[in-house]
Amino acid sequence: MSTKTQALRILLMGFGSVAQEFLSLLGKRTMFLRDQLEVEVIIQGIGTIDGLYVLSGGVRADTLALWKDPYQEFVQRGKLCLDSLSFITEGKKAGASVLIELTYLNPQDGQPAVTHIQQALQSSLDVVTANKGPIAHAHKELQTLAEAYGVQLRFESSVMDGLPVFNLAHFTLPAVGVQSFQAILNSTTNIVFDMIERGFTREDAIQEAQRLGIAEADPWYDLDGWDASMKTTILANVLLDGNLQPSAVRREGIRDLSVEAIKKAKSDNTPLRLVSRASREATFVKAEVLPLPISEHSILRVAEGLTNILSLETEAMGTITLVEHEPTVVQTGYGILSDLITIIRQREHKSH
Numbered sequence: 486m487s488t489k490t491q492a493l494r495i496l497l498m499g500f501g502s503v504a505q506e507f508l509s510l511l512g513k514r515t516m517f518l519r520d521q522l523e524v525e526v527i528i529q530g531i532g533t534i535d536g537l538y539v540l541s542g543g544v545r546a547d548t549l550a551l552w553k554d555p556y557q558e559f560v561q562r563g564k565l566c567l568d569s570l571s572f573i574t575e576g577k578k579a580g581a582s583v584l585i586e587l588t589y590l591n592p593q594d595g596q597p598a599v600t601h602i603q604q605a606l607q608s609s610l611d612v613v614t615a616n617k618g619p620i621a622h623a624h625k626e627l628q629t630l631a632e633a634y635g636v637q638l639r640f641e642s643s644v645m646d647g648l649p650v651f652n653l654a655h656f657t658l659p660a661v662g663v664q665s666f667q668a669i670l671n672s673t674t675n676i677v678f679d680m681i682e683r684g685f686t687r688e689d690a691i692q693e694a695q696r697l698g699i700a701e702a703d704p705w706y707d708l709d710g711w712d713a714s715m716k717t718t719i720l721a722n723v724l725l726d727g728n729l730q731p732s733a734v735r736r737e738g739i740r741d742l743s744v745e746a747i748k749k750a751k752s753d754n755t756p757l758r759l760v761s762r763a764s765r766e767a768t769f770v771k772a773e774v775l776p777l778p779i780s781e782h783s784i785l786r787v788a789e790g791l792t793n794i795l796s797l798e799t800e801a802m803g804t805i806t807l808v809e810h811e812p813t814v815v816q817t818g819y820g821i822l823s824d825l826i827t828i829i830r831q832r833e834h835k836s837h
């Protein structure tokens with residue numbers, strides 16, 4: 486490490502598909518982080534449901550990328566912590582300043598991730614998460630907490646993975662006046678529609694989504710529209726300044742759609758997709774998720790196959806449409822890295 490290079494120590498809560506993809510990318514971007522940002526990322530702790538471990542001294546991201554089973558290395562060499570709070574406390578004592586929260590989606594109340602994030606913010610750690618649950622259920626409270634403790638809460642990859650949606654609105658299009666949006670945001674249902682249209686079964690499609698690492702731990706959270714309604718809540722609250730709980734989003738999944746209905750819609754040239762919509766009304770924000778036929782003239786038709794799309798109607802910039810072509814978990818891993826880089830840059834900005 487050169488004299489100018491600073492260590493940035495991170496804790497990973499959750500070590501599934503996204504965390505592993507993020508670490509692989511982090512390993513590859515070590516030189517960028519050193520050369521451009523003068524930062525050496527050190528993994529200080531890894532926690533899963535089987536145990537939370539903090540490693541004295543931690544391990545450099547490029548070294549960890551060479552390990553076959555990083556979690557087992559932490560199990561063997563690290564200190565076992567009793568619960569999430571002691572994991573964060575021990576991690577902080579060892580120098581960690583960022584928690585990356587990547588546990589599973591709980592659409593009912595966002596727990597245990599809400600608690601993990603609260604504990605980290607109250608310990609003055611910056612937080613990055615791809616988990617929709619805590620942001621959909623408690624964004625305002627968590628943001629207020631982050632401000633009170635002078636730390637950052639970043640969640641770019643909770644919607645459309647690494648595609649800049651929140652960073653675009655915040656840093657590049659401030660005060661643009663988003664009035665409404667329509668979107669296709671759930672990749673698993675996209676695979677289900679696409680594969681059924683091509684003659685496969687729903688089970689084949691779920692297996693494919695699991696193989697790609699993009700299905701929720703419980704794939705019915707995708708098919709029943711929970712994942713999309715969480716994302717719709719987050720977009721409605723952050724971009725339209727709504728104050729919605731996920732239960733206020735009208736939600737209709739694709740569980741009851743027959744194979745015949747899906748194939749007929751496709752042959753009528755109006756394929757079905759799970760659509761998210763929200764708009765500012767006079768005194769409130771209205772949001773819904775439901776399967777809809779997509780006509781040839783709809784902007785959403787751009788999103789074929791697995792592709793996700795978000796089309797915003799704005800006061801100052803008219804229609805702006807973002808398209809994420811064929812997303813996989815790699816893009817989610819990138820979203821975590823981009824949030825980490827934003828944290829580093831914002832810290833630097835604050836210190837000047």
Ligand SMILES: NC(=O)c1ccc[n+]([C@@H]2O[C@H](COP(=O)([O-])OP(=O)(O)OC[C@H]3O[C@@H](n4cnc5c(N)ncnc54)[C@H](OP(=O)(O)O)[C@@H]3O)[C@@H](O)[C@H]2O)c1
Pocket residue numbers: 498499500501502503504532533534535587588589590597615616617618642643646698699700701702813814817
């Ligand atoms: N996959 C994607 O493409 C994608 C895209 C955008 C957002 N996301 C979101 O990113 C998050 C992670 O997704 P993923 O695909 O990586 O999930 P995953 O593969 O199911 O991994 C979840 C991880 O969380 C751990 N975990 C569960 N409960 C925990 C607890 N109470 N304390 C500590 N660790 C706990 C699990 O431990 P075990 O290993 O012991 O089970 C596992 O390591 C989810 O919230 C998901 O909605 C995922």
